[in-house]
Amino acid sequence: MIEVRHISKNFGRHCVLDDVNFCLKTGVTALIGENGAGKSTLMRIISGYLKPNCGEVKIFDKDIENQRLEALSYIGYVPEISALYGEMRVYDFLVWMAELRLVPLLKEAVLAAAKQMNITDVLDEKIENLSKGFKKRVEIAAAISYEPKFLILDEPTDGLDPMQKIEIREFMKQYGKKNTVLVSTHVLEDIDKVDRVLMLSSGKLIKDTDINDFKKISKNKDLSEAFRILCAQVKE
Template sequence: MSIQVKNLIKTYGSQKALASISFETQSNHIIGFLGPNGAGKSTTMKILSGILPFDQGECLINGINIHLDPIKAKKIIGYLPENNPLYLDMYVQEILTFEANLHGILHPKNRIQEVISLTGLTKEQHKRVNQLSKGYRQRVGLAMAIIHDPRILILDEPTSGLDPNQILEIRALIKELSKNKTVLLSTHIMQEVEILCDEIIILDRGILKDHFLKSNAATKFPNQSMEEIFVQLTHH
């Protein structure tokens, strides 16, 4: 259940958003996908989710080439974009039913209840999305991303804008989900990386600066915090 990226290039006009990046993740890991604003993180995540075309290179999701077989790849990917676009006038159960039907899930009622329970939405399931706090809206976004039980979960800043209690709840949920999934997670919160991640990938201005196991960080960067490592690799 790994993600392989080989010599990935993406340009917007004359600007090179990704300059031939390559990496391969391990299975059932939470991978911290880090970099300053404009580093190319969201671009990479959109490419890996099959939303954005790329210029050159190769992306394999569990060995499936996303360019050659996008439908097959998308079936095993769950994606939560940074701005979590939700239909605000829908009820929680309604939006999950809609998502389940898009994926052609058999017996959707059972799966919807399973996902509602897993994401802690039981008490909120009969509300409209526009009645929910931002923390609960993030849970709805996560519920939609996992409704089809994907092997790979791609989360773009899932705790951005949440209060400390909500952040802890979403982190606990991500940790739970990672038991049988590979999770690619972008964040600017270094504490989150320390707590959650097994692997670290750092991008800067479309260039892959480093990729390492967090367990090797102390040997590779002695006496440095995650914040110090990040600054060292991305400071111009």
């Protein structure tokens, strides 16, 4: 279980997150909200890259601050901003990332991740020569090479073409059958097949519900309309 308890974060006098609480179990959970709602900040805190002003995050009972190495061993994180090295070959990058994680049976793990993300045909290519869609697949392959129980994806379909988006959504659905997946997105089509929805507004968690109940907010079960209704309610 992933536990997020009373997380708050300020940058100077600006409150970005305000007492955010939730727990995650196996399945796919979407984190949504308007621009500036605090999604990426929360993702960075949960993944251990940013410290909150108060509150705690536990990854399978391991505190992200006080038991950092143990907690991080469960996490695969794909940030919104690419962390790829363009001059490296895809295979070399995947091996390097797996080595950092002390992955056993390293080559087998890398090839399995590459196959899962359908990038075996570009393993010898330089990353800088790949399309944005393939680069995103490489990042995800690097994150899953050590089979993390908790996968965090920040805007994974941003800038991808329609078919690439469908493939990433299908991957999330399959990976979430045995693991915990948290995906932050502003593309509402991404959440159609998730299990649960968390919605942030001005740093506050305003909705925590399963996807079917989220759709019911709209009479037509339209995701965009449901989102607009919730945004309007907050501003009233």
